[in-house]
Amino acid sequence: MQPPRLTGVLVLVAVLAAAGAFGWWRRRRDGRLRVVAPAGDASHRAALAALGVRPGTVTLVQFSAPVCAPCRAARRVLEDVAGRVDGVALLEVGVEEHLDRARELDIWRTPTVLLVDGAGRIVRRAAGVPDRADLLAALAPLTHEVRA
Amino acid sequence: MLLDPRGPRFAAALTTVVLAVALVTGSGWLVLAQAVVFALTAAHPRLGPYGLVFRAVVAPRLAPPVELEPFAPVRFAQLVGLAFATVGAVGWLAGLPLLGLVATAAALAAAFLNAAFGLCLGCEGYLALRRLTGRPLAARVPLPPR
Numbered sequence: 001m002q003p004p005r006l007t008g009v010l011v012l013v014a015v016l017a018a019a020g021a022f023g024w025w026r027r028r029r030d031g032r033l034r035v036v037a038p039a040g041d042a043s044h045r046a047a048l049a050a051l052g053v054r055p056g057t058v059t060l061v062q063f064s065a066p067v068c069a070p071c072r073a074a075r076r077v078l079e080d081v082a083g084r085v086d087g088v089a090l091l092e093v094g095v096e097e098h099l100d101r102a103r104e105l106d107i108w109r110t111p112t113v114l115l116v117d118g119a120g121r122i123v124r125r126a127a128g129v130p131d132r133a134d135l136l137a138a139l140a141p142l143t144h145e146v147r148a
Numbered sequence: 149m150l151l152d153p154r155g156p157r158f159a160a161a162l163t164t165v166v167l168a169v170a171l172v173t174g175s176g177w178l179v180l181a182q183a184v185v186f187a188l189t190a191a192h193p194r195l196g197p198y199g200l201v202f203r204a205v206v207a208p209r210l211a212p213p214v215e216l217e218p219f220a221p222v223r224f225a226q227l228v229g230l231a232f233a234t235v236g237a238v239g240w241l242a243g244l245p246l247l248g249l250v251a252t253a254a255a256l257a258a259a260f261l262n263a264a265f266g267l268c269l270g271c272e273g274y275l276a277l278r279r280l281t282g283r284p285l286a287a288r289v290p291l292p293p294r
């Protein structure tokens with residue numbers, strides 16, 4: 001072993017500080033539901049239809065990958081939410097099989113969850129595991145709309 | 149194949165310590181040793197030395213796991229770590245200390261994020277990489293059971 005080097009120590013401190021700040025920032029943002037405005041883009045609608053999103057149904061679309069560990073947690077949240085709200089369909093899309101659709105829908109990370117309303121428009125988007133309560137709150141007005 | 153998720157997390161913590169020591173001492177051999185650990189773990193999770201320590205020493209002292217995670221993301225992370233550690237070791241040992249420093253620092257950042265936040269940087273970047281290259285990287289990775 002060589003004696004400790006000042007450069008190595010400085011790089012170590014810088015790396016830990018930068019990674020710590022990034023990790024903290026990411027944890028705060030992860031899974032946050034974002035309002036998509038303006039809702040509904042024609043090309044997005046076509047891509048969603050090609051993936052099997054049915055018109056007239058509120059759908060939660062989850063993009064997953066074989067190397068994605070949090071995808072399982074996201075799936076559990078979505079299944080739980082769909083079990084609590086009537087008339088919500090779930091659709092899990094493997095990005096490996098649908099790389100072109102992932103490009104069209106601007107998906108960069110897995111899991112990404114899209115909330116699609118009955119008119120086939122994307123109204124919310126979350127990268128990461130979404131929060132159950134946030135999803136339920138976002139779904140409430142939509143499912144009402146579909147039922148009415 | 150399913151794993152106790154605390155195993156890879158523990159392994160990431162050990163990896164962080166090893167890479168931190170390697171960075172401070174500038175030891176290419178230590179980075180090379182870590183590369184071998186990455187390679188063994190990627191080859192089979194039961195072969196991973198850190199996983200062995202976890203199962204022998206740590207797991208018996210913990211409550212049984214409440215959930216299991218698939219091996220595919222863990223393997224992918226190990227392969228990303230292997231790539232960086234290999235470049236780092238080659239850098240130090242071939243007399244390119246800047247290369248060694250940068251590659252080791254990158255591997256350390258990823259290991260630290262995994263250990264401290266449970267964030268798998270390689271897995272996060274996977275789709276972005278696939279989108280940019282369009283190459284079937286995942287063909288070598290087994291699908292998790294659904």
